[in-house]
Amino acid sequence: xxxxxxxxxxxxxxxxxxxxxxxxxxxxxxxxxxxxxxxxxxxxxxxxxxxxxxxxxxxxxxxxxxxxxxxxxxxxxxxxxxxxxxxxxxxxxxxxxxxxxxxxxxxxxxxxxxxxxxxxxxxxxxxxxxxxxxxxxxxxxxxxxxxxxxxxxxxxxxxxxxxxxxxxxxxxxxxxxxxxxxxxxxxxxxxxxxxxxxxxxxxxxxxxxxxxxxxxxxxxxxxxxxxxxxxxxxxxxxxxxxxxxxxxxxxxxxxxxxxxxxxxxxxxxxxxxxxxxxxxxxxxxxxxxxxxxxxxxxxxxxxxxxxxxxxxxxxxxxxxxxxxxxxxxxxxxxx
Amino acid sequence: xxxxxxxxxxxxxxxxxxxxxxxxxxxxxxxxxxxxxxxxxxxxxxxxxxxxxxxxxxxxxxxxxxxxxxxxxxxxxxxxxxxxxxxxxxxxxxxxxxxxxxxxxxxxxxxxxxxxxxxxxxxxxxxxxxxxxxxxxxxxxxxxxxxxxxxxxxxxxxxxxxxxxxxxxxxxxxxxxxxxxxxxxxxxxxxxxxxxxxxxxxxxxxxxxxxxxxxxxxxxxxxxxxxxxxxxxxxxxxxxxxxxxxxxxxxxxxxxxxxxxxxxxxxxxx
Numbered sequence: 001x002x003x004x005x006x007x008x009x010x011x012x013x014x015x016x017x018x019x020x021x022x023x024x025x026x027x028x029x030x031x032x033x034x035x036x037x038x039x040x041x042x043x044x045x046x047x048x049x050x051x052x053x054x055x056x057x058x059x060x061x062x063x064x065x066x067x068x069x070x071x072x073x074x075x076x077x078x079x080x081x082x083x084x085x086x087x088x089x090x091x092x093x094x095x096x097x098x099x100x101x102x103x104x105x106x107x108x109x110x111x112x113x114x115x116x117x118x119x120x121x122x123x124x125x126x127x128x129x130x131x132x133x134x135x136x137x138x139x140x141x142x143x144x145x146x147x148x149x150x151x152x153x154x155x156x157x158x159x160x161x162x163x164x165x166x167x168x169x170x171x172x173x174x175x176x177x178x179x180x181x182x183x184x185x186x187x188x189x190x191x192x193x194x195x196x197x198x199x200x201x202x203x204x205x206x207x208x209x210x211x212x213x214x215x216x217x218x219x220x221x222x223x224x225x226x227x228x229x230x231x232x233x234x235x236x237x238x239x240x241x242x243x244x245x246x247x248x249x250x251x252x253x254x255x256x257x258x259x260x261x262x263x264x265x266x267x268x269x270x271x272x273x274x275x276x277x278x279x280x281x282x283x284x285x286x287x288x289x290x291x292x293x294x295x296x297x298x299x300x301x302x303x304x305x306x307x308x309x310x311x312x313x314x315x316x317x318x319x320x321x322x323x324x325x326x327x328x329x330x331x332x333x334x335x
Numbered sequence: 336x337x338x339x340x341x342x343x344x345x346x347x348x349x350x351x352x353x354x355x356x357x358x359x360x361x362x363x364x365x366x367x368x369x370x371x372x373x374x375x376x377x378x379x380x381x382x383x384x385x386x387x388x389x390x391x392x393x394x395x396x397x398x399x400x401x402x403x404x405x406x407x408x409x410x411x412x413x414x415x416x417x418x419x420x421x422x423x424x425x426x427x428x429x430x431x432x433x434x435x436x437x438x439x440x441x442x443x444x445x446x447x448x449x450x451x452x453x454x455x456x457x458x459x460x461x462x463x464x465x466x467x468x469x470x471x472x473x474x475x476x477x478x479x480x481x482x483x484x485x486x487x488x489x490x491x492x493x494x495x496x497x498x499x500x501x502x503x504x505x506x507x508x509x510x511x512x513x514x515x516x517x518x519x520x521x522x523x524x525x526x527x528x529x530x531x532x533x534x535x536x537x538x539x540x541x542x543x544x545x546x547x548x549x550x551x552x553x554x555x556x557x558x559x560x561x562x563x564x565x566x567x568x569x570x571x572x573x574x575x576x577x578x579x580x581x582x583x584x585x586x587x588x589x590x591x592x593x594x595x596x597x598x599x600x601x602x603x604x605x
Contacts, residue, residue, distance in 0.1 A: 035418055042415065043432045045491050050439070115341035130338055137349055139589075141552040141582060147359065147575060148352030190344025200341070250438055257563065310439050317438045321431050 050310075057081065057303045064296035084304040087280045088272050094308075097269040099181055100259065101252035104188035105245050108199060111191030112244065113237065116203030117229060121215075131204075137197030142257050150261050153177040179266040184252070184259075194251050194258065199244045206240045207233070242323050246316075253313055273305045359575040379576040390577070393557045394584065401550045404493070407486070408546050409539060412494040416501035417531075430502075437495035493549065497542045504538040505531070540596040544589055551585045 056064075057080055059073040084090070118124075119131055154176050177183050187193055191200070214236070218228045234241070253270065260271035272279060280301055360379060383390055419430055463484070467477045508531065516526050552559060558581050565574035 032423070035421075035423065038415075038418065039429050042491060043429070045488055046432055046435055049488075050435075111340045111344065115338045118338040130342065133345060137345070139548060139586075140349075140353070141548070145349065145352035145356065148355035149348065151355070152348075152352060187344060187348040190347065191341035192344035192348040313438050314435075317435070318431075321434075 050314075053303050053306055053310075057300065057307055059300065061294060061296045061300065064299060080300045080304045084280070084301050084308065087301075088276070088305065088308075090269075090308060093267050093269045093272050094312075096181075096263075096266060097253055100184045100268055101249050103181060104184045104193045104252050105248040107185055107188040108191060108193045108196055108248050109241055109245060111189065112196055112199045113203050113234070113241065114229070115191055116200045117207055117233060119200070120204045120207035134197045134200050134204075137192075138195070138201065142194070146257055146261050149258075150178075153183050153262060179263050183262040193248060194255055195248070199248060202244055203237075203240060206237060210236065239323070242320075246320055246323055249316070250313055269309050273302075273309045276302060276305050356575040357579065359572045360579050379573055380580065383576055383580055389561075390558070390580075393561075394581070397551065397556055397558065398588075401547060403486075404490070404550045405543055405546045407490045408493050408497060409542055411490055412497035412542065413501055413535070413539070415494070416498045416505060417527075419498065420502055420505045433498050434495050436492040493546070497546065500538055500542055500545075501535060504535045508534050536600055540593070540600060543596065544593055547589050547592065548585070 055073065058076055058078070060075040060077045060079070063073045063075060115134075119127060119134070177186070184193065188196075210233070214232050215228055218232050223231065256268075256270040256274045259268045260274060263271070267275075267279075277298065361377060415433065419426065419433065464477060464481050467480060468474075512530060513526070516530055521529070550556075558577065562574050562578055562581075565577070
């Protein structure tokens with residue numbers, strides 16, 4: 001042991017252990033196996049409820065009470081699907097959901113990317129405050145503005161225009177937007193859809209990373225702001241645009257808090273699933289045979305309705321998986 | 336100029352509703368060809384904080400639950416993102432799997448899924464319990480293990496976004512740092528604590544805040560369910576009272592945590 005005091009801050013060099021190739025191999029393989037087991041276990045936990053859902057939905061009521069039936073139903077049946085399909089008017093609610101989610105996700109893109117571009121490229125007064133507002137919309141939960149926006153839409157003031165007309169012409173015009181798609185479309189058009197602050201944030205992060213030279217070149221060549229935006233920025237931002245579109249699609253599709261309050265009659269699929277019992281057994285309830293409904297049947301119907309709700313998004317996810325998982329990394333959401 | 340459309344939307348669909356909901360919470364609303372407000376003052380708040388039977392117990396219960404949740408979610412997602420960033424066969428499939436809960440569970444389904452696919456059905460916990468008890472472990476310990484296993488499902492299903500954020504952060508660590516560390520003779524363990532951990536520290540902060548907000552606004556939370564039920568009964572004013580009190584408490588917790596973590600962060604980097 002020859003250690004000198006003045007070198008104490010230099011860490012002692014570790015002796016290189018000459019490990020045999022065999023030992024290395026064993027280490028490597030055992031790590032691989034344990035990693036596989038870990039990941040497999042986690043995947044099991046994630047997939048289990050989905051599989052359970054699928055298998056259960058094919059069961060008949062007898063199978064629910066049969067203890068020996070764990071996975072494969074004994075009496076294979078499509079009855080549940082047909083019953084729920086009719087009961088909730090699936091084509092109707094499905095179409096509603098598609099219109100709401102696709103429509104608002106498409107409308108969102110322009111104002112959100114616009115705002116993000118402005119925030120990331122131009123220095124103007126109050127930029128910090130505006131950005132703080134954007135972050136605020138991410139943090140404030142939905143429950144805050146469900147009710148006020150209910151009132152807001154049932155007496156829609158059209159950005160202050162309707163009361164003005166009412167005052168000037170002393171009329172009593174009342175615009176009720178409830179149960180129409182405008183409830184989601186109008187906010188989306190002004191960049192205030194569900195979680196739109198997050199989309200702006202994603203866009204801002206992306207635009208910040210984009211090199212400025214391209215835009216400068218286009219300014220030199222005589223393009224205006226809007227021209228530059230549509231010709232230069234939008235084409236290079238396509239992966240981000242797809243990501244934002246997909247995310248907002250999923251979140252609008254799955255939203256039930258806003259849609260069950262704002263569209264109480266003209267339901268979307270997710271608010272239907274939440275209020276499934278009220279909708280499906282409404283006719284029974286009025287005739288007073290509510291107690292007759294089998295708990296097993298309720299279970300089955302819930303599973304089927306869940307499949308109806310989830311399957312479009314899962315299929316979409318499987319198709320566009322790359323955009324969901326990879327592009328978030330590329331856009332530098334974290335950076 | 337670019338921001339103007341969004342700003343209009345923000346004021347109209349976010350700012351005004353929020354101001355309105357404050358107004359709701361301090362007044363009584365009647366609807367008769369347009370809403371009419373009758374000023375009540377803070378009586379509803381007084382009622383909620385001083386004489387409401389369930390608010391405080393619910394609040395305490397959820398806070399405790401959220402605390403445990405956050406701890407486990409962060410550890411879990413960091414652990415699995417460390418595995419998932421490695422290169423191995425089928426990693427695309429594995430990554431896709433981990434993000435699946437975000438697609439499925441951000442909506443209404445999670446409630447019923449949680450009900451019928453709880454861990455006790457998944458893992459046959461009663462068997463585990465009897466095995467552990469036969470192994471002469473103390474009852475407390477067995478209870479702890481079983482409870483953790485029961486929560487496994489919920490924890491993993493909450494991890495999607497967090498894993499994604501961690502993975503993005505881990506991939507942004509330049510590989511030259513890793514090479515340098517190994518040349519200097521660092522083991523994997525040292526590498527993790529001296530390099531990976533400090534570098535993902537800001538992300539841990541982000542994830543903690545995200546998880547707190549996420550689990551406080553979770554559907555299964557009793558207070559949220561109460562707000563939702565009141566909303567459906569169209570009892571506007573009391574539900575906004577609850578919402579405001581509940582979320583201001585959450586905000587205070589979140590902000591305090593954020594500041595503490597930020598302090599820790601700067602101290603680490605110095």
